[in-house]
Amino acid sequence: MTTQVQKPGAGGGAEAARALPALADFALDPEVHHLNHGSFGAVPRPVLDHLAALRAEMEGNPDAWWRTLTGRIAAARAEVAAFLRTSPDSLAFVPNASAGASTVLASLRFPAGARILMTDHTYGAVAMGVRRVAAPHGAVVDTVHVPLDASTEEISSLFAEKLASGAPVALVVVDQITSPTARLFPLPEIVAASHAAGARVLVDGAHAPGLLADPLGHASGADYWTGNLHKWTCGPRGTAALVAAENVARELVPLVNSWGAPNPYPHSFDEQGTQDVTGWLAVPGSLAFFAERGGWEAARETMDRTVTAAQALLAEALRADLAGVRVNEAPSMRLIPLSPVLATDRDSAAALQLRIADELRCEVSVTSWDGRGFLRLSAHVYNRPEEYAYLAERLPALLAAAEREAA
Structure with a gap:
């Protein structure tokens, strides 16, 4: 396939003159912690207006x-x-x-x-x-x-x-x-x-x-x-x-x-x-919108930095071993292994995801692969460290209850 036709600026210069977008730039409900951008995305307000x-x-x-x-x-x-x-x-x-x-x-x-x-x-x-x-x-x-x-x-x-x-x-x-x-x-x-x-x-x-x-x-x-x-x-x-x-x-x-x-x-x-x-x-x-608000390179760096820190924080809170998931990690997306008894198939993963949304007001992605469950983190520029700190503080108790019920 043909590539290298045009190369829009990646960031810097005039593109960096305005700060990266924040939550207020999107129509997302501020009462919910939106930590699952990778599934459905979010549309900036000016684009919704257009x-x-x-x-x-x-x-x-x-x-x-x-x-x-x-x-x-x-x-x-x-x-x-x-x-x-x-x-x-x-x-x-x-x-x-x-x-x-x-x-x-x-x-x-x-x-x-x-x-x-x-x-x-x-x-x-x-x-x-x-x-x-x-x-x-x-x-x-x-x-x-x-x-x-x-x-x-x-x-x-x-x-x-x-x-x-x-x-x-x-x-x-x-x-x-x-x-x-x-x-x-x-x-x-x-x-x-x-x-x-x-x-x-x-x-x-x-x-x-x-x-x-x-x-x-x-x-x-x-x-x-x-x-x-x-x-x-x-x-x-x-x-x-x-x-x-x-x-x-x-x-x-x-x-x-x-x-x-x-x-x-x-x-x-x-x-x-x-x-x-x-x-x-x-x-x-x-x-x-993103080219004018900080640029794409800055956006990618911010997203990846945010999700990397979030993965470390939540892995510590959940006492999760990251050794098996730290290879070929995708930009701005990270995995955290869950207990072997949780999210062992697609249906139980969906049920756990819904429970986290209902009880913690946090939208996350829970996935199941090869019989194992994972918390899949994804971050965009509007996500903040304190949102992941909130999740890290409350998620262990919820998962512990879910494990007891699954036993």
Whole structure:
């Protein structure tokens, strides 16, 4: 895929003239401790205002709105492409990263018996999509088990072994930053090994925009990449990017067949009935908001510093051993292992997360992977150390009660 087209400033100079955004810059409830930015994001107030104005314009004259919409989408796509350092011709807007992955999977044809390779860290919705597409083609889904404490070299070796054994691999689906376990995978090595084995690569970069300065550069050579714009870049919900290499982009078609379908990629994605795409048009405002309020480099440094300190504080409070989770940690996201009897599956993890929200007024992410439960911390610029101190003071008692009930 094409990269290095434009490089917006990362921070410093005029960008650093204003302080980084604070909680008051978002519409978040100040009575709740919002410590789970990585799941749903948060939209700055000026962007919400712009979004409301766009929707008012759409409702005020729908005919005029749809007459000019494709040109406005093209302009927004160019700004997002510049932020991601790619060509506008390589990028299509999609509702979210799962939709981007589903679009790729639905556009491909797999020979009977061919393998689709993914890992046991793959996001659940994407894994379901892989299995659903594989079944009617007679393709085989093969899973690479990647230990939580695997080094970069070990992860690369595990992929190489899987690629070299068994039937040919048609497609490798790999996370850039894993959702349940907050790992940063070594994509350059994985992509190179996959291509050497004749397999295409789909990168799920759901968490990458905003967290990585150059997510497409890190995934350089991948055939397809998709990333959310509503998470760390704080765009409106329903905004994500799908980027495809030039030699495979022409095969991609939208999941919804509409009047734009005959157009070449990515323009075929611009006209999909009466879909509300105001979020796509408002995304550049989120990018500009952070660029003007301290800059992206300062934002990333602040987020990572905050969550690193929070991980240490909560690990001490919970007497958690971090030895097995301190390898390949993702920027601005951290894991804390829970008791072996807590969050052993998805349902019990969701129940514990809800209990923490109800009893402590703290929104956190509790994940379950390989039968173990984890507190997954994620921090944005509006998070403050005292919020994590509040959680560290009260969470041990709640978890102790939960352990007694689980015994």
